[in-house]
Amino acid sequence: xxxxxxxxxxxxxxxxxxxxxxxxxxxxxxxxxxxxxxxxxxxxxxxxxxxxxxxxxxxxxxxxxxxxxxxxxxxxxxxxxxxxxxxxxxxxxxxxxxxxxxxxxxxxxxxxxxxxxxxxxxxxxxxxxxxxxxxxxxxxxxxxxxxxxxxxxxxxxxxxxxxxxxxxxxxxxxxxxxxxxxxxxxxxxxxxxxxxxxxxxxxxxxxxxxxxxxxxxxxxxxxxxxxxxxxxxxxxxxxxxxxxxxxxxxxxxxxxxxxxxxxxxxxxxxxxxxxxxxxxxxxxxxxxxxxxxxxxxxxxxxxxxxxxxxxxxxxxxxxxxxxxxxxxxxxxxxxxxxxxxxxxxxxxxxxxxxxxxxxxxxxxxxxxxxxxxxxxxxxxxxxxxxxxxxxxxxxxxxxxxxxxxxxxxxxxxxxxxxxxxxxxxxxxxxxxxxxxxxxxxxxxxxxxxxxxxxxxxxxxxxxxx
Amino acid sequence: xxxxxxxxxxxxxxxxxxxxxxxxxxxxxxxxxxxxxxxxxxxxxxxxxxxxxxxxxxxxxxxxxxxxxxxxxxxxxxxxxxxxxxxxxxxxxxxxxxxxxxxxxxxxxxxxxxxxxxxxxxxxxxxxxxxxxxxxxxxxxxxxxxxxxxxxxxxxxxxxxxxxxxxxxxxxxxxxxxxxxxxxxxxxxxxxxxxxxxxxxxxxxxxxxxxxxxxxxxxxxxxxxxxxxxxxxxxxxxxxxxxxxxxxxxxxxxxxxxxxxxxxxxxxxxxxxxx
Numbered sequence: 068x069x070x071x072x073x074x075x076x077x078x079x080x081x082x083x084x085x086x087x088x089x090x091x092x093x094x095x096x097x098x099x100x101x102x103x104x105x106x107x108x109x110x111x112x113x114x115x116x117x118x119x120x121x122x123x124x125x126x127x128x129x130x131x132x133x134x135x136x137x138x139x140x141x142x143x144x145x146x147x148x149x150x151x152x153x154x155x156x157x158x159x160x161x162x163x164x165x166x167x168x169x170x171x172x173x174x175x176x177x178x179x180x181x182x183x184x185x186x187x188x189x190x191x192x193x194x195x196x197x198x199x200x201x202x203x204x205x206x207x208x209x210x211x212x213x214x215x216x217x218x219x220x221x222x223x224x225x226x227x228x229x230x231x232x233x234x235x236x237x238x239x240x241x242x243x244x245x246x247x248x249x250x251x252x253x254x255x256x257x258x259x260x261x262x263x264x265x266x267x268x269x270x271x272x273x274x275x276x277x278x279x280x281x282x283x284x285x286x287x288x289x290x291x292x293x294x295x296x297x298x299x300x301x302x303x304x305x306x307x308x309x310x311x312x313x314x315x316x317x318x319x320x321x322x323x324x325x326x327x328x329x330x331x332x333x334x335x336x337x338x339x340x341x342x343x344x345x346x347x348x349x350x351x352x353x354x355x356x357x358x359x360x361x362x363x364x365x366x367x368x369x370x371x372x373x374x375x376x377x378x379x380x381x382x383x384x385x386x387x388x389x390x391x392x393x394x395x396x397x398x399x400x401x402x403x404x405x406x407x408x409x410x411x412x413x414x415x416x417x418x419x420x421x422x423x424x425x426x427x428x429x430x431x432x433x434x435x436x437x438x439x440x441x442x443x444x445x446x447x448x449x450x451x452x453x454x455x456x457x458x459x460x461x462x463x464x465x466x467x468x469x470x471x472x473x474x475x476x477x478x479x480x481x482x483x484x485x486x487x488x489x490x491x492x493x494x495x496x497x498x499x500x501x502x503x504x505x506x507x508x509x510x511x512x513x514x515x516x517x518x519x520x521x522x523x524x525x526x527x528x529x530x531x532x
Numbered sequence: 533x534x535x536x537x538x539x540x541x542x543x544x545x546x547x548x549x550x551x552x553x554x555x556x557x558x559x560x561x562x563x564x565x566x567x568x569x570x571x572x573x574x575x576x577x578x579x580x581x582x583x584x585x586x587x588x589x590x591x592x593x594x595x596x597x598x599x600x601x602x603x604x605x606x607x608x609x610x611x612x613x614x615x616x617x618x619x620x621x622x623x624x625x626x627x628x629x630x631x632x633x634x635x636x637x638x639x640x641x642x643x644x645x646x647x648x649x650x651x652x653x654x655x656x657x658x659x660x661x662x663x664x665x666x667x668x669x670x671x672x673x674x675x676x677x678x679x680x681x682x683x684x685x686x687x688x689x690x691x692x693x694x695x696x697x698x699x700x701x702x703x704x705x706x707x708x709x710x711x712x713x714x715x716x717x718x719x720x721x722x723x724x725x726x727x728x729x730x731x732x733x734x735x736x737x738x739x740x741x742x743x744x745x746x747x748x749x750x751x752x753x754x755x756x757x758x759x760x761x762x763x764x765x766x767x768x769x770x771x772x773x774x775x776x777x778x779x780x781x782x783x784x785x786x787x788x789x790x791x792x793x794x795x796x797x798x799x800x801x802x803x804x805x806x807x
Contacts, residue, residue: 103709104628108636111621111680114613117662118677119643122654129657140660315550322543330540334547337554343790345738347756348779351763352557355772362556365574395554449645456647459741463760477650484653485745497653504650512645516638 123505130284130499134277136492144243145250145273152240155269164265167258171238173205183234191220192231208232247274283499292471300475303390304454311394312450313443316401321431323402324409335402342399350463353392354378378465382472385465389473392464393454401446408442409435448515456504462486477504565777583777596778599758603782606672606743606754607736613676614732615725618683623713625684626691627699637688643681651678652745659746668752671742679735683728690724691717727796730789737786755782 134140147168156165180197184190195218205211211232215221222228244250247270254266287293319338323331341349356362357377364374377384412435420430458478461467467474467482474482484497548555565583567576586593624630625637655674656665664670694717702712718725740756753761759778763770790797 100631101624101628101709104624104630107620107624107628108630110617111684114617114673114677115643115680117658118655118674119648119651119681121658122651124654125657126651126654129654140657319547319550322547326540326544326547330544334551337551337558340554340558343734343786345740345756345779345783345786347738347740347760348783351759351772351775351779352561354763355560355776356553356557358770360572360770361772362560362574365572391553452645452647456650459649463740480650481652485656494653494657501650501653504647508647508650509642512642515645516641 126498126502126505129277129495130502131279131281132277132495132498133280133282134493134495134498136490136494138275138277140277140494144245144275145247145270146241146243146275147239147250147269147273148241151273155272160265160269164258164261167261168254168269169238169240170206171208171236171240173208173211173232173235175200175203175235177201179235183231186230186234188227188231188234189220189222192218192222195220196231208236211235247271277495280495283496286496287499287503295471296474296476296479299473300455300477302386303473303475304451307390307394307397307454308447308450310390312397312401312446315394315398316446317405317439317443319398319402320405320409321435323406324435325427335406338399338402340399341396342403346459347463349396350392350460353388353464357384357388379468382469385469385473389461389465392460393457396460397450397454400450404442404446405439408439412438448511448518452508452511452515456508476500480504561776561780564773565780568773583773586774586778587781593762593774593778594758596755596758596781599753599755602668602752603737603755605752606668606675606739607733609672610676610679610736611729611732613672614679614683615729617676618680618687618728619718619721619725621680622684622687623691623717626688627717628709640681640684644685648678649741652741656746666747666749668743668747668750671747671750672736674746675736675739675742676732679732683732686728687721687724690721694720723796727793730793730797734786734789 149169152160152165152169156162175196177197180193180201183196184193196215199218200214203214205214208229212225212228215228215231222231239250239253242253244253250270250273251266254261254269258266319334323334326334344352354361358364359374359376359380363377368374375381375384378388379385416434417430420434425433456477458475458481461473461475461478462481465473467478471479480497480500480503482497483493483500485492487493563576566579566581568578568580568582569576586596590596625633625640630636659665659670659674662670664673698716698720699712702716703709707715738756739754740760743750743752743754744757744760759775759782762778763775
């Protein structure tokens with residue numbers, strides 16, 4: 068096919084050979100790209116690259132920066148602050164250089180005069196300054212103040228002289244420079260005799276923007292709280308999965324399978340509710356259920372049991388609440404999936420076993436459970452990923468408390484980067500923590516896809532309600 | 533459904549006990565919206581409609597209708613974007629020849645299985661750089677994009693089941709592929725479009741995280757934030773009956789849509805959401 072196309076030389080000839088559609092299979096060597104196809108797929112590609120790929124890349128990049136509220140997002144500036152100068156002096160910068168940098172020089176410029184006018188210095192005085200001193204420079208405050216005092220319309224008080232002088236003051240200190248070059252030039256004017264190495268060191272240290280660093284990861288690796296977070300996450304995912312998503316889900320599915328139709332449809336509907344209720348209302352219901360003056364504490368009080376805010380009052384009850392809040396939704400997911408799988412078992416197998424005198428328990432153990440292996444594996448893998456990464460319901464309920472006892476990895480990453488009480492959001496550290504989840508999530512989802520045809524299970528589940 | 537060679541009663545009791553928290557929570561959710569209980573008591577002793585005053589009296593909680601309109605805007609625009617983008621892309625993947633088709637398909641699958649919520653921090657950067665931070669448009673675009681892999685995959689499944697012959701017939705009659713898609717194929721996948729549209733709408737309607745993180749200062753307050761702010765602000769004390777009434781108001785459209793589209797939704801609900 069491709070040979071004949073080359074020989075005939077024209078593209079039109081190739082098209083003439085080709086009945087639409089079926090040609091594709093024969094023509095593996097040189098497939099014809101559908102332009103319509105590219106147009107149709109373009110919006111999806113655009114959105115997915117903007118909001119799926121770009122976030123992955125940016126998470127990866129910013130994980131290696133120290134970006135935070137104080138550095139800002141985007142390009143930073145170069146500022147030598149008094150604090151920085153102190154630090155540099157401690158680090159061994161010579162006394163002369165420090166004083167030279169912090170020293171103020173004065174120059175009478177039109178800009179300074181404008182600033183002084185805006186600052187409320189009298190017009191007569193300014194006219195004198197403009198007429199007599201414009202362009203003059205002074206090395207010390209005393210110098211410029213003496214010169215100002217000599218003017219005919221100078222104010223009496225030394226204080227207003229001093230204030231006027233300040234408008235013409237000039238210092239590298241606390242000035243904002245957009246680029247390293249600008250600061251270097253300013254520095255070479257202020258301290259011309261410092262060697263270039265030290266100067267560039269000062270410039271480097273003065274950068275307020277984010278810099279590339281692997282500190283986030285060394286920090287995570289050395290903090291004891293990291294281990295605590297990992298342990299919390301493992302306990303949370305493990306307990307929720309085993310008790311609720313699989314354990315309770317399977318129990319409900321099997322039991323309801325044997326129930327009379329009316330009973331089973333009532334409970335199926337009831338257990339569907341947590342899944343379709345908007346999360347905010349669902350968490351409010353749990354708050355009502357567990358907070359002081361809520362249902363459980365009131366009930367406990369009447370029974371003479373300890374009554375307090377179970378959601379936040381103690382570590383054990385907070386854990387139980389957190390796992391239940393997610394678990395009831397998870398059990399709902401498990402119930403739907405397992406019910407579908409049980410109903411897919413050919414009824415003849417169950418009838419046959421019954422004819423042979425099998426009890427219900429034998430039926431469940433020998434027929435149903437063995438055929439639940441894949442659905443269980445599916446629920447475990449799918450829900451491990453979503454439990455690992457989801458923090459919304461924890462955020463809205465225990466919020467990781469009391470203290471940080473119920474904080475899991477995903478919640479901590481989110482809080483570090485986007486929702487800190489102290490107001491300093493550490494985007495870089497948060498991105499590093501998120502990157503760990505992204506890598507784990509990516510690896511797990513690819514493994515699942517390869518291990519069992521995830522696509523079929525996810526894409527077209529044969530599940531009916 | 534099977535012969536009764538065992539007693540179901542003990543199991544019904546066990547299931548009822550396990551389901552008790554749900555029954556209590558949902559039972560009192562409805563009950564509390566139109567009754568009042570004496571302080572410190574569980575059982576209500578009088579009927580009242582005052583918890584529903586928020587519908588016309590905005591002095592206590594703010595204007596609920598504005599928030600409803602905003603939620604509606606979010607959910608509808610999301611459904612429109614997801615439907616239009618995934619119905620076109622899925623057709624191209626299902627029927628047209630594209631370079632890297634397999635690669636793209638595998639990418640869609642990985643993205644679908646991938647927990648998108650971990651991308652929130654990265655998304656925050658993207659919105660910051662593109663100037664869409666703190667805008668509802670940004671939230672809608674992000675939310676819709678996160679649902680796209682699922683939408684494309686579902687729609688591809690529906691396109692795959694449409695017989696080739698329909699398409700061939702259209703092309704034979706001289707229609708362009710685009711016309712064939714619009715006039716002949718789209719009507720065939722209508723069930724898929726309806727299910728995906730409703731699903732996207734519900735997803736947008738229930739969303740809390742994205743608007744609260746990506747548009748915290750936006751003027752467009754959606755119902756989920758409206759509701760959660762009530763309980764966070766402590767403005768009205770812990771008036772759970774009021775919270776529940778607003779919550780029921782917020783959830784009614786979900787229940788209605790779910791009852792109407794129950795069968796179509798269940799097909800995609802099992803694998804669809806993450807949580």
